[in-house]
Amino acid sequence: MIIDCHGHYTTAPEPHQLFREAQIEAFKKGTALPEVPTISDDQIRESVEQNQLRLLQERGADMTIFSPRASTMAHHVGNEAVSKQWTSACNDLIKRVVDLYPEYFIGVCQLPQSPGVSIANSVAELERCVNELGFVGCNLNPDPSGGHWTSAPLTDRSWYPFYEKMVELDVPAMVHVSGSCNHNFHATGAHYLNADTTAFMQFLQGNLFKDFPDLRFIIPHGGGAVPYHWGRFRGLADMLKQPPLAEHVMKNVYFDTCVYHQPGIDLLFRVIDIDNILFGSEMVGAVRGIDPETGQYFDDTKRYVDALNLNEEDRYKVYEGNARKVYPRLDASLKGRGL
């Protein structure tokens, strides 16, 4: 089967977005936060069937590891209470999509992060989503300030309480920033890719995986700038007297295939071990148009991967096996259904 590890609910029904706007407005005015809105199953069906589900089927994939829209996590907006309410509403909506289409979607949660607030305060929502909602992973924002980068690096001990829970629950995190409130950084054109590169370099500099040998991260968008500069990173590991990357980082870090042209995908597979690549499309997401050079959607990454003509073993790893390995709760869920 073909599992897309990176899909967002970018098409949530309008009441969800209106609720968010009302919430921010209430926060600004200092009034009580609004109630989470009622959204019907039909509204959810319509939003998914015309978009993610249609595209998934048209492109020939089987299921998506599905999480709330990344750009609107916006941890920098409001305060901790605002972030908590918004996050649980977003995650609950993912759960409803999964319940409507359990063969096609499985949930990954956003977290109620907030600048200056301990990541330990996100543990409860992770537990709720995994233990009660059946989610299989989370999206961890290395920069809840939204482009001002005021937090400690991901290798800092302040993140450890969360990592302990991830290991205990056996769930991975995708390192994923949200929108940018720094006018230097376009969200999907700069901030996302910069965060990917930054996170990888933090892992390279630190020794996080000595403390957490079972911790697993997916760095999305093909690993940011990392595969293109693989020689630079290998050389930096050497200069910083760290072990080779294969040993020091790549037992715990995975890249997805959200790279929107054939030459980029070719490079990714040329330099990164096949065991570290998970199929993903970020669909419906950052780039929604059709490439005039190919006549196909930019984010139809399955076409690029198919064009590699991988052997059966490698193809299985990228499309299914690696996802089952990185998300053991997905694997258990599939096995529970005889898959």
Next chain:
Amino acid sequence: MIIDCHGHYTTAPEPHQLFREAQIEAFKKGTALPEVPTISDDQIRESVEQNQLRLLQERGADMTIFSPRASTMAHHVGNEAVSKQWTSACNDLIKRVVDLYPEYFIGVCQLPQSPGVSIANSVAELERCVNELGFVGCNLNPDPSGGHWTSAPLTDRSWYPFYEKMVELDVPAMVHVSGSCNHNFHATGAHYLNADTTAFMQFLQGNLFKDFPDLRFIIPHGGGAVPYHWGRFRGLADMLKQPPLAEHVMKNVYFDTCVYHQPGIDLLFRVIDIDNILFGSEMVGAVRGIDPETGQYFDDTKRYVDALNLNEEDRYKVYEGNARKVYPRLDASLKGRGL
């Protein structure tokens, strides 16, 4: 001939660095800034002949477009007066290298930028370096805060006074950040690459080159994440209703070849037009070791370019012609010497 567009004086004699330390100390104490130290020609010769000049000759290149060490520009340290004194000392030292080895080096200046200080205050040093010292370009730091990104994007009108002078003098700028005082960003492993990606996306979002059709930028380190994600950027231009990149950005923006492995160089040349690529090595710079996979220096980028087996015309462009075009004052200088 073979021109390396990206070399830094990372090996300046010790008194230069001691002066910097004394200068920062004086700033902290609020005492008078120290005098710029006396450095002998022999000290300069030793520092260059054992390093940049030796490597240049060993690797078979002919000359380097040479600028002060980028990581120690450190515009975030001290204040405007400190930055001015340090910058002129750094640029004067480049001039001395050029005077000692005029066949091998030609100067590019750093600028006395300082966070919160208008870029207009850097115009005088650019004029001095170009008109009096014979330099052919400058390094422009899009983030003088050193990783906090507190300035306006490069497309903002606040940068325009400097661009007007660049156009008047007919010199390009390499977009080059300095060290990072944000613990999230390793300088050469994250901050440099992020800045490259960020600058490109700013150019994509804005319309700077409508206002300055003759303005030219080199984005170093192979363009950061951009060529690897070329499809993403083409798609974003489309989504943002900008013209195609070839028209909107790539008449004014060039990438160097500071990508430290063969697959990265292969990708760069596969997706970026040959007219937009300038040979560079960033030597002696970010990565100084030997790649155990090849037995050669990571930053010996000429080997990777040579391995492409370009035809004569393309080889000429990358190694010489594009540099002459982007740096017309270099071209004039070479022609003045019958080259």
